[in-house]
Amino acid sequence: MPRYNPKEVEPKWRNRWSEAGCFNAEPPGDKPNYYVLEMFPYPSGHIHIGHVRNYAMGDIIARYKKASGYNVLHPMGWDAFGMPAENAAMQTGSHPSTWTYANIEAMRDQLKRMGLSIDWTREFATCDPEYYQQQQRLFLDFWRRGFAYRKESYVNWDPVDQTVLANEQVIDGKGWRSDAPVERRKLSQWFLKITDEADDLLAALDDGRLSGWPDNVKLMQKNWIGKSKGLSMKFRFADETSEFTRPDGFEDGLEVYTTRPDTLFGASFCAIAPDHPLAAHFADGNPELQAFIADCLKSGVSEEAIEKAEKRGFPLPIELAHPFDDRRLPVYVANFVLMQYGAGAIFGCPAHDQRDLDFARKYGLSVLPVVLPPDANSAAFEIADEAYVGPGTLFNSAFLDGLSIEDGISAAIAKIEEMGHGACATQYRLRDWGVSRQRYWGCPIPAIHCGKCGIVPVPEKDLPVKLPEEADFSVPGNPLDRHPTWKHVDCPQCGGKGTRETDTFDTFVDSSWYFSRFAAPAPDKPVDKTAADYWLPVDQYIGGVEHAILHLLYARYFMRLMRQCGYLSVDEPFANLFTQGMVVHRTFRDESGEWILPEDVTVENGVARRRDGKGGPVSIGPIEKMSKSKRNVVSPEAIAETYGADAARWFMLSDSPPERDVEWTAAGVDGAWRLVGRIWDTVSPAKDLLKKNGLSKPAADNALRQATHNAIAGVTDDIDNFRFNKAIARIYEFLNILKKTKTSSDWAQAEALGALTQLIAPFTPHLAEECWETLGGEGFVCEAPWPKPDPALLARETLVLGVQVNGKRRAELEVAADADNETVKKLALSADAVKRHIDGKTIRKIVVVPGRIVNIVAN
């Protein structure tokens, strides 16, 4: 029997699939259609094992659906714009385009070697001018319809390199290259009005349009959109004769937004954001405040950085009047108040908000509790280090005393409205989507700045606005901005001198509609509407949880815009979503703290050493998401080279449930390799068995037939429910039975081996084809109809029940599947082990759960 050799077998079948065009989607016809998509990769140059896992999952679904009779679309492309290419250009001098396309070449090869059932005829990269031209066209449409606008917004600014930094380039508040403390700087940038769609994006999460999405992702998006109902009110200034003269716009006082107007009586201060206009007003001529504000702007722009910073404030020389009594509230500029949320100003109720409490303790402000927990004593209740945010009854609150929080909120709003100080208001946490990036390697924003006409769209006939081929990457900053000629153009309206917009799009724009271009490519428009309507929405979308919010929310938003512009008819792009876990790996460092590749390390008894025995001690770090920077990566190429693609795919999907993180271990893939050999050794002796006629069919109680149909039913169910690890366990079980079952029936053998081959086909497609050919199956196994289980062979005649006495298992009982409860009780009581445990006790109750368990309660 020849040994299975993946190096010969795998390329052979890939060529045959490719020649036959097995995986090219068919034109619309009688078959139901199914669109499977994995999030497309960034062309970093190498596929990593996480890609293998992601694409193997999609491939299983694609192959399974194809075998089940669907017209399947399973495309692939490249999320090709982005910073790494530009970083590479700075480091090595290679042009981002050269670097990117070379990476794509390499990765396409690597992906092809995984044996994925992809329709490569639809491949494109987002950096192809044919793609980004259509993106520019979409943007012009959005702009025309008022979905896009410009406003000022902050960026991370590196004062030494004189460049904008991404959040990930800010490390501990410092620029990654210069090590200089970053600052926030204001730039005029492009935004898309995603907040206009906030209500519908939110509604779809709950109204069934996204019933195929996991609840945790929907919840995260819901929290991200963060719709809240509250009170928008103005605090009047306390002192008419203050040295302060009111600035324009603040004649009526300071506007704040709150979701907890019920706690107004607990207010002890107000605070405004460092970039609030009122702060600017007071900073004028106040160097100390200027310094404080500048200091606040010396943290990164990420919300995380702002929220984690120590709460600090700067008192302003004014006081505000409490709306309900004669208290005066001091006003601070505070670093934890966000200008972009609500009114950029808050009132602080320290007793019932942790941030406010921290702040109040630091500045010696009063802490008056106004919500009394259900069982607390109003005289004794005090706030120590923790704010009370639970339910309760209002007290210390005059006309609100005794009300619940909910009623208190309504009552407070009513009162403020009656006083004319404010009104109830709805707020969103969601902000408009800033799409401007001050970088070269992205899709140019098709706009022209003209001294006379303002900002003018590039006429459609002039699209695409292509990136200039020559660019200087030797210094930080935006190469488009300092390009000698590119940006200088004539204004399309007045013909005068103008300059191009030098910002490019956020790469999330590129990935917000690529799936519709896969489904419906067209030469002269973003999508072909007929094809888009046929294929969309994507039936099954698969990708990492790290995209749960931004990418998925932006894509949902884009579909709404494209529908409003008449490009297609859906508003939800992804009918079913699966978020797979990441591939993680142990990290290792040498004595100088440098990261070491896992393949260079051996671990014995918890002690890590270098494999070559050289060098100093190796410290074992935490298990983390695989990343180039920490070098905790493994190369799928090397694995596939040694074991073949099938073993690599099998291992990535066995053991860990798909939604959970999986830790890569070298030992695991060995087991997968053994399985490939075992299957081949089991199937290959049965040459042409499927071709043999006249085999006699055995009786229905044949054990092998039952096992076969159990396996078919189980694996099918597991694939349908994304439980690939369980499907694999069932295949192992089936294989174990297959090898143990001594059957004289060739008919049952043929059925079993045929089914085994079909069941493994989505997982190990090359091996399956080779087995199928050996067995004498017709055509490709990837095109053979998926087997169906025979219900008659799935039924069980007897069941084994556990018998408990007082909740502890004491015996097992084999009973007929249709035995009634009385029979089961009698049998249970007559078991020896049961008798021993109920001896001398009175039976109080017998619980019989049919098909499961019997519990005898006795004392």
Added chain:
RNA sequence: GCGGACGUGGCGGAACCGGUAGACGCAACAGACUUAAAAUCUGUCGGGCAAAUGCCCGUGGGGGUUCGAGUCCCCCCGUCCGCACCA
């Protein structure tokens, strides 16, 4: 800081709606085959007491609900992901 998840043998995990905890795989150990090794095959494999069968403990920790809890509720601990310019 805010939001979302996760925690079961030496390891990855299984356990459906609250019903026999540990399927399946990996590692380990023992045996068969072999001059030997590899590969392959067979068996054992949560801990403890017993060593035939039985008993006690055991699903991150503590409490609770229930005839019965890995699963439900409350509190705590730990790990991971996201936080709007990484993709």
